[in-house]
Amino acid sequence: MGINWHDFFIVGNPLILGSQIAIGLTMIGIVAVVTYLKKWKWLWQEWFTTVDHKRIGIMYILAGVLMFFRGGVDGLLMKAQTSRPEMKFLDAQHYNEIFTTHGVIMILFAAMPLLIGIMNVIIPLQIGARDVAFPQLNALSFWLFFSGAMLFNISFVIGGSPDAGWTAYFPLAGKEFTPGIGNNYYAIALQIAGIGTLMTGINFVVTILKMRTKGMTLMKMPMFTWTSFVASIIIVGAFPIFTVALALMTFDRIFGTHFFTLSGGGMDMMWANLFWLWGHPEVYIVVLPAFGMFSEVIATFSRKMLFGYKSMVFSVVGIAFLSMLVWVHHFFTMGSGPAVNSVFSITTMMIAIPTGVKMFNWLFTMRKGRIQFTTAMLWALAFIPCFVIGGVTGVMLAMGAADYQYHNTLFLVAHFHYVLIPGVVFAVFAGLYYWWPKMFGFMLNEKIGKIHFWLFVIGFNVTFMPMFFLGLDGAVRRSYTYSAESGFAPLFLLSAIGAVILAIGFAALCYNIYWSAKYADRNISNDPWDARTLEWATSSPAPFYNFAKLPEVKTLDAFWYMKKHNEGLTLNDNEIKEIHMPSNSGLPFYMAVVFGVAGFFLVFEWKIAALVATIGIIAGLIVRSFDYNDGFHVTVDEIKQTEKAWRGNDKGVNNHVS
Amino acid sequence: MSANVNTALPLEYQTEQNRMNILGFWIFLGAEIILFGTLFAVFSVLNARYAGGPTPKDLFEIKDVMVETILLLTSSFTCGLAIYEMRRNNRNGLLLWFIITLLLGAGFVFMEVTEFIHYVHEGATMQTSAFLSSFFVLLGTHGLHVSMGIGWATMVIIQIFQRGITPVTARKTFIIGLYWHFLDVVWIFIFTFVYLARMVS
Ligand code: HEM
Ligand SMILES: [Cu+2]
Numbered sequence: 001m002g003i004n005w006h007d008f009f010i011v012g013n014p015l016i017l018g019s020q021i022a023i024g025l026t027m028i029g030i031v032a033v034v035t036y037l038k039k040w041k042w043l044w045q046e047w048f049t050t051v052d053h054k055r056i057g058i059m060y061i062l063a064g065v066l067m068f069f070r071g072g073v074d075g076l077l078m079k080a081q082t083s084r085p086e087m088k089f090l091d092a093q094h095y096n097e098i099f100t101t102h103g104v105i106m107i108l109f110a111a112m113p114l115l116i117g118i119m120n121v122i123i124p125l126q127i128g129a130r131d132v133a134f135p136q137l138n139a140l141s142f143w144l145f146f147s148g149a150m151l152f153n154i155s156f157v158i159g160g161s162p163d164a165g166w167t168a169y170f171p172l173a174g175k176e177f178t179p180g181i182g183n184n185y186y187a188i189a190l191q192i193a194g195i196g197t198l199m200t201g202i203n204f205v206v207t208i209l210k211m212r213t214k215g216m217t218l219m220k221m222p223m224f225t226w227t228s229f230v231a232s233i234i235i236v237g238a239f240p241i242f243t244v245a246l247a248l249m250t251f252d253r254i255f256g257t258h259f260f261t262l263s264g265g266g267m268d269m270m271w272a273n274l275f276w277l278w279g280h281p282e283v284y285i286v287v288l289p290a291f292g293m294f295s296e297v298i299a300t301f302s303r304k305m306l307f308g309y310k311s312m313v314f315s316v317v318g319i320a321f322l323s324m325l326v327w328v329h330h331f332f333t334m335g336s337g338p339a340v341n342s343v344f345s346i347t348t349m350m351i352a353i354p355t356g357v358k359m360f361n362w363l364f365t366m367r368k369g370r371i372q373f374t375t376a377m378l379w380a381l382a383f384i385p386c387f388v389i390g391g392v393t394g395v396m397l398a399m400g401a402a403d404y405q406y407h408n409t410l411f412l413v414a415h416f417h418y419v420l421i422p423g424v425v426f427a428v429f430a431g432l433y434y435w436w437p438k439m440f441g442f443m444l445n446e447k448i449g450k451i452h453f454w455l456f457v458i459g460f461n462v463t464f465m466p467m468f469f470l471g472l473d474g475a476v477r478r479s480y481t482y483s484a485e486s487g488f489a490p491l492f493l494l495s496a497i498g499a500v501i502l503a504i505g506f507a508a509l510c511y512n513i514y515w516s517a518k519y520a521d522r523n524i525s526n527d528p529w530d531a532r533t534l535e536w537a538t539s540s541p542a543p544f545y546n547f548a549k550l551p552e553v554k555t556l557d558a559f560w561y562m563k564k565h566n567e568g569l570t571l572n573d574n575e576i577k578e579i580h581m582p583s584n585s586g587l588p589f590y591m592a593v594v595f596g597v598a599g600f601f602l603v604f605e606w607k608i609a610a611l612v613a614t615i616g617i618i619a620g621l622i623v624r625s626f627d628y629n630d631g632f633h634v635t636v637d638e639i640k641q642t643e644k645a646w647r648g649n650d651k652g653v654n655n656h657v658s
Numbered sequence: 659m660s661a662n663v664n665t666a667l668p669l670e671y672q673t674e675q676n677r678m679n680i681l682g683f684w685i686f687l688g689a690e691i692i693l694f695g696t697l698f699a700v701f702s703v704l705n706a707r708y709a710g711g712p713t714p715k716d717l718f719e720i721k722d723v724m725v726e727t728i729l730l731l732t733s734s735f736t737c738g739l740a741i742y743e744m745r746r747n748n749r750n751g752l753l754l755w756f757i758i759t760l761l762l763g764a765g766f767v768f769m770e771v772t773e774f775i776h777y778v779h780e781g782a783t784m785q786t787s788a789f790l791s792s793f794f795v796l797l798g799t800h801g802l803h804v805s806m807g808i809g810w811a812t813m814v815i816i817q818i819f820q821r822g823i824t825p826v827t828a829r830k831t832f833i834i835g836l837y838w839h840f841l842d843v844v845w846i847f848i849f850t851f852v853y854l855a856r857m858v859s
Contacts, residue, residue: 133678198689206682210674236685240693248700248795257784257791258709259700265707265788270700618809625813628826 008158013094015077020157049584051135052544053120056142058439060117061432063146067109068425070153072506074102076499079463083496085484095480096163097182101156103166104186107286108193109149111420114428115289116145116200119228121439123204125535125542126222128213128551133206135582141196141203143592148193151599155185159603162186165478167275167330168249170260170268175253184603187250192595194242201235204228213534215553219313222533222557223299223306226313227292230320231285237324238281245274254605272334276327284323287419288316290427291358294380297430298362300531301377302369305557308361315354322351332403341400348398355391359384374529375449379430382457383422390418393468408478411471414464421460429456429509437528441541442520448512456505462498466491526646532557537569539646545579545634548643571643579634587627591620668745670832672825683833687840694844697799698851701792705856709787714856717782723853726769727845730804733762734842741835749823756815756831759838763808770801793852800848803841810834 034040047055077098081090090098120138124131132138155161162182164173173183208229212221221229249271251257258264260271299306306312328336328344336344362384371377393415397406406412429452437443467475470491475482482488527536537559538547548571555561562568598613663672671677737759743751774794777783784794814830821827 133682202682202685202689205685206678210678210681236689237692240689241696244693244696244700251784251791251795255784257795258788259704259791259795263709264786264791265704265709266791267703267707267788270703274696274700621810622813625810626817 015094016156023157044586045584048589049139049586051131051139051582051584053124053132053135053138054439054542054544056138057117057120057122059142060113060120060145063149064110064112064114064117064428067105067113067149067153069506071102071105071110072503074098074105076503078102079496079499081480082482082492084493085482085486085489087481090480092480093163096165096478097156097161099478100162100165100168100186101152104152104162104190105149106420107166107282108190109145109152111286111424111428112197113145113149115231115286115424116197118293118428118431118435119204119289122435122535123207123225123228124211125438125538125546126225126533127208127211127216128534128547128553129207129211130546130550130579131582132203133211134203136585136588137199138203139585139588140591141200143588144196144199144595145193147592147596147599148189148191148196151192151596151603152185152189155182155189159185167279168271169275170249170252170266170271171262173249173271174261174268175256176261176263181603181605184250184253184605187246187253188599188603191243191246191250192599194239194246197235198239198243201232201239204232205236208232213550213553216558219310220553220556220558222292223295223309223312224289224292224533227288227290227295227316230316231288234281234285234288234320234323238278238285241274242278242282245271245278248274250602254602254607269331269334272331273327276330277324280327280330281320281323283419284319287423288319290424291316293427293431293434294362294383295365296531296533297376297380297434298365299557300434300529301372301374301380302366303372303530304365304369305532306361307364307367308357309556311357312361315357318354319351322347322354326351329398329400329403332400333407338400345398345400349395352391352395359388374433375444375446375453376430376434378450378453379426379433382453383426383430386418386422386426386457386461390415390420390422394419406471408476409471410467410475410477413477414467414471417460417464417467421464426457429453434529435535436516437524437540438535439541440517441524442516442522443524443528444512444516445520448508448515452505452508452512454505455501455508459498459501459503459505463495463502464498466495466498470495527559527563532560534559537562539643543642545581545639548579548639549575571647573640576636576639576643578636579639580631581634582631583629585627585629587620587624591617594620669747669823669825669828676825676829679829680833680836683836687836690840694796694799694847697792697796698847701796701852704788704792705852707788709789711787711790712780712782713789714853717777717780718853718857720853720857722769722773723849726766726773727849729762729766729769730842730845733759733766734839736762737835737838741832744823744828744831747823749818752823752831753815753818756811756818760808760811760815763804763838767801767805767808770797774798796852797848800841800844803844807834807837807841811838 034043047059050056077090078095081087081095120132160180160182162168162185164178164183164186168183168186171177173186208221208225248257248259252259252261252266258266260266260268262268295306295312326344326348328340329348332341332344362380373381393411397403397412397415433444433449470488471477473488475486475488475492482492524540526539528540529536534551534553535542537551551558551562551568554567594613594616598610598617601607601610601613665672670680736755740752740755740759743755774797777790782790784791811834814827814834817830818827
């Protein structure tokens, strides 16, 4: 066991004490408010047990925004600590914990759910389907992700945060050098969330292969569907590797095996290989759906068809293929030798080719287009130059020999933030502004949106541009402080100021959501942007059955074609038939709870208790096996009423784009 | 979700939802291949790192392993017979062969557990060396899969008793069949690369 009870709650650090109190108060507050408003039943019936892909997507997005906030606070704390030389704000240990949780949370608990959330809401609508292939499995995916995220987040108040970096390299992350339980949280929370992600991948592969509406061949799929499809395939190919790596880490840490240890014949470099065999594809799992979102946004607001659709598809597939062949570029300096390094240098640089093709396609889509500068489009426009900076510095890092200079410096940190923030965060913002009306039936305010945009983009560049130069001057990453003589101080201060601007930008987004929820016009059409794909063919927000009559597709940009030829836009009463929909289920939520409990016990190395909790998991599986609930039918009358409410009252004339 | 029934196909393929479940399971098996592939890769990296502990020659006994192999291969064959009876809509034949399959599987698990206990008594545990860590985890993962399969199939057998051969029970049985054959293939790799190759060399 070896866990001391007095280590259970982390005490003695005022920052953490403050958060403990804040967390406690927030939880009491939430429970009190929900009870006061008598909303428990509503929460349970409409949200916790839902299997509707749109609601699951919204829950993913909500969780992702919360986690982005947590990760962002971590980022700000680090920037505060390094704003002046020899600062005494965070000590070395605390800084280690914070960059670790920041990295893990941003990638796995913020970027992933934000993208998977938007995929959930949009993909079935875009392919003209009524839900995903396995709705209940979809709910299970969400709840397992959520369970893992919560387990990871409690680490900093109960038991201690992981502190070996988001890469958790051995031997550092092993029991010998990190004896506390922090890294158990890493191994187990990511395992639980990872199982959820793997099931999402399977679900979307089947959904996209099998549930496309009549006429939508593969080469008529919208680009966001294509990129999400390929990302799902990468999930299926890469996540099992992570599953194994994390399981072996758990064995090493909790059961005393010798996979990655220095003693007993273990091999620490094998962790680095397994981690990046998953980790590099993971980067493309998050960035490909984002590319798809930009493609939709750019085509819509250039009022043109996407340029080079076929080459887009081929480059996405090419990127996916190459993404599996580059993992060694993360440890050029760790002893692989010149021949191996050269091979992986070349494969890495090759990724720039399909990515470049995509860049030019976006530019050519805009060429001679009638560009509308909506907030969503602004994000796409800012993405292009910022991402190019990230990409070009990536090619610099890809040169094995040169990497000896850049490795482990802030140059690298600047590089991957220039890839991840424009490539993922800008995309999610663009997607949120663009699809918000489809999710909620009102639009986000464009004026506040533009304030959000300018603050965030300027703040982002001011934060991370100086880090390139700091890195070239020799400032190492993951270092909690530096001396005044190093001369780094001015650029570090500038970078910290940028982070504050960035944070204000994020606050503007939160304010925008609040403002729009309160005051925005609810009287919007199904198609406020005059867009091109099928999700806009049904009402905003979409009814729970998505389409009263499944649309038929003749070309790419199917909805645009329908509008131009005035086909399939109206609905006759006699075309309405009963619709079969799946029933809600409390089982996914239950599974998340037992997985969370079992995981928590395992983190604390209470093996017997964990084993007992596993019985709860098995019980859930048995219940599921005997569950023959076949869903329910929506009556024709109900559909008629729902459809009447939005069709025909000509709200489409309102132009909401300023 | 939609009815879209096609009665020309075998029972388990008739509804659209069934077809999707089966495709989904194939993709899941793809993920399983990656999972076992990774474990094999780990084993192949660590399999000569004995750290002064026992080597394969000290431990493995070809006779027991042969019995395990025969049990599992036979169970794959009887599993095929079960599906064949299912296609002929013969409920009792299906149940008979299905139960025999599981008994053979249980025999395999029993043999494997005894083998492990024997190793542990000889002082060869997961904690002894990297070789043994990877050995136990690779085989343990496979054995756990077989055990889970037995539990899962038992649930389905109960459902066949309750409901007979319906599109849903047929689909479940068929999917377990896929799973079972897959585990058999994994075992063939284990038998070849873990036992035979290590004992010959
Ligand atoms: C929003 C504002 C952000 C700020 C202010 C920020 C700041 C930082 C800082 C200061 C570091 C550590 C540098 C060091 O090594 O000392 C860091 C590391 C990192 N960041 Fe961010 N970041 C932000 C957003 C993101 C996003 C959106 C992602 C991913 C989607 C991300 C992923 C990472 C990762 C993976 C690391 C490496 C962690 C490690 O070294 O183990 N960050 N970030
Ligand atoms: Cu990489």
